[in-house]
Amino acid sequence: MDTAHVQAGQRVLITAAGGVGPFDVQFARHLGAHVIATASSARHPWxxxxxxxxxxxxxxxxxxxxxxxVDGVVDLVGDGHDRTSTRALKTLSAGGLLVAVPGGVSPDLAAAAxxxxxxxxxxxxxxDGPALTQIAELIDAGEVxxxxxxxxxxxxxxxxxxxxEAGHTRGKLVLTTTG
Ligand SMILES: NC(=O)c1ccc[n+]([C@@H]2O[C@H](COP(=O)([O-])OP(=O)(O)OC[C@H]3O[C@@H](n4cnc5c(N)ncnc54)[C@H](OP(=O)(O)O)[C@@H]3O)[C@@H](O)[C@H]2O)c1
Structure with missing residues (x-):
């Protein structure tokens, strides 16, 4: 929303829909994008x-x-595994945006882009309180x-x-401070 400014009808690729990625899938769908997600096949129905x-x-x-x-990629794997950020560049149309979440943008990735x-x-x-409020509203509305x-x-x-750290979480792990 704040970084890629996804618009309705755009194509968005999310690599690694495990913990953070499922939120990205739902936010992109909420914005009217065509959503493509990578995950192992057991995750696909979800x-x-x-x-x-x-x-x-x-x-x-x-x-x-x-x-x-693709107009925008949210890459949650990074170049540390199988050069995923660099490979993701190939999916983008001219002028498209890669959001490299783990590791950010190295000089090599910047040059390849x-x-x-x-x-x-x-x-x-x-x-970011305002963003959390917006997300809470989407959850209350059943959108997320x-x-x-x-x-x-x-x-x-x-x-x-x-x-x-094993890298195969489905959703979130929660720590409770009571009970
Ligand atoms: N920059 C920031 O502020 C920020 C904030 C939050 C998170 N992060 C980073 O973002 C990354 C993702 O976080 P997360 O909590 O979503 O991680 P996660 O819960 O560990 O999710 C990893 C997911 O990636 C999939 N996966 C593993 N290896 C893959 C590969 N080579 N290609 C495609 N998918 C693969 C796994 O799928 P399967 O289980 O189906 O195999 C799993 O569902 C982490 O590196 C984290 O440190 C950064």
């Missing part, structure tokens, strides 16, 4: 329910061969849902981190 028009199994299909003419005629940017989550994979007492925060 992502379709959330609003994905197309799903790509990244474990069997190079996503850059299955998605094209320049050569491809597309725009790269990073993004960093910051405290929040999947909680597991809840942990605060004393088990290390276990929650270990699970999150």
């Amino acid at each position: 992502l379709k329910d959330l609003g994905a028009d197309e799903t790509i199994d990244y474990t069997t299909t190079p996503f850059e061969e299955a998605a094209a003419d 320049d050569a491809a005629g597309v725009r790269p940017t990073g993004v960093l989550v910051e405290p 849902s929040v999947e909680v994979e597991k809840t942990f007492p605060l004393a088990e925060a290390a276990t929650a981190h270990t699970q999150g």
Whole structure:
């Protein structure tokens, strides 16, 4: 919303619809975009329910061969795994925007984007009350849902981190400070 300024009818690719990605799928669908999401196939029915028009199994299909003419990519994998940010550049139409979430934009990625005629940017989550209010309104209206994979007492925060770092979370891991 704030970075890519997604418009109705645009094509948006979201790589790694696991924890953050399902929100991106729902926000992009809310804005009227055509949503393409990568995830392993077991996640595909869930992502379709959330609003994905197309799903790509990244474990069997190079996503850059299955998605094209994209206006915006939200890449949640980064170049640290299989050069995902650099590969995502190939899916963009001229002038399209890559939002590289993990790692941001390295000099190599910036050069590759320049050569491809597309725009790269990073993004960093910051405290933002108005945005959280807007998201809460979307949740209250039933436009956005929040999947909680597991809840942990605060004393088990290390276990929650270990699970999150495994990189296969479906939705959010929640720490509770009471009960
Ligand atoms: N810049 C910021 O402010 C900011 C904020 C939040 C998060 N982040 C970063 O954004 C990234 C995503 O966070 P998250 O919480 O969504 O992560 P996550 O919960 O670990 O989700 C990872 C998802 O990625 C999928 N995946 C794993 N390897 C993949 C690959 N090679 N290609 C495509 N998909 C792959 C997994 O799918 P399967 O389970 O189906 O295999 C899983 O669903 C993390 O690196 C995190 O540090 C940055």
